[in-house]
Amino acid sequence: MSHPSTETVSKVVLITGASSGIGEATARRLAAAGHRVALGARRTDRLDLLAKDIEADGGSALAHELDVTDLASMQGFIAAVRDRFGRVDVLVNNAGVMPLSPLAALRVDEWNQMIDVNLRGVLHGIAAVLPLMQEQRSGHIVNIASVSGLRVDPTSAVYSATKFAVRALSEGLRQESRDVRVTVVNPGLTRSELADSISDGGIKGAVDEMMAIAIPATAIAEAIRYAVSQSADVDVNEIVVRPTAQG
Known part of the structure; x- marks a missing residue:
């Protein structure tokens, strides 16, 4: 990771699911761009290592345990960030x-898990941060949806x-x-x-094969950096x- 630059005004950016993948890549990219990042996830050991990495490279990072399915946990994350940095600019x-399966498999627990994390988790984030952003009269909420929110395939219902719900929710909030x-x-x-x-196992094997053409998480992090920097x-x-x- 390069040293922080002054390409933009430094913002306080909260990232959920920051312990791996797109969340981790986004934290590293935004910290390198000079933003202060707050890392939320359940795997605090990974978060602590990531925060140390970012700070060792001259960035500013806060690691905080977070369960997005629990509104109180999300509110605690927001409060900790506000205590540390004084404001919240971006969530x-x-x-x-993404536990894919055909509907006929009736994996109801997995359905509920997707609703709780992918949709309710986003709602909890909005509920926790929107009053503060309205009070500041500024803020930016970035919701990670998917191309699966643009089309439906077997096993992805x-x-x-x-x-799709995250995209609808985002458009309503925007308006x-x-x-x-x-x-x-x-x-x-x-x-x-x-x-x-x-x-x-069969579905996972098929997805793993498709991942041969996958792009790195840094590509998504760069898209987020672009949106945040406007x-x-x-x-x-x-x-x-x-x-x-x-x-």
Whole structure:
């Protein structure tokens, strides 16, 4: 990671699901751009190592245990960041799970997990941060959806439903907001641990094969950096980032 630059005004950026994949890459990229980053996830050992990495390279980072399915946990994360940095400029709602399966498999617990993390987790983030951003009369909420929020494939019905919902929620929030910017980022096949939650061996094998064309998480991090770096009167509403080879 390069040393922080002065390419933009330093912002306080909260990132959920920051312990790996897109969340980790985003933390590193935004810290390198001079932003102060707050890292939230359940795996605090990974968060602590990431925060130390960022600070060793001259950045500013706070690690904090976070369960996005618990509103009180999200509120505690926001409060800790405000105590440390004095404000909250950007929330990246990145935490997500993707246990794909056909509906007929009736993996109801997995359906509920996707609803709780992918949708309720985003709602909790908005509920915790929106009053503060309204009070500041500025802020930016970046919601990570998916190309599965643009199309539905066999085995992705519930996952796609949560990501379609995130896009609908984001558009509603955007229309209701005059001071708070809202961006949706839709990654295509991206190297991360997302497929690790797939419990069906056959489906996981097929996804692993597809990942041969996947782009690095840094590509999504760069899209987020672009959206965050725009001036306050410019709201980048939606970005789709796919591998060139993805159909």
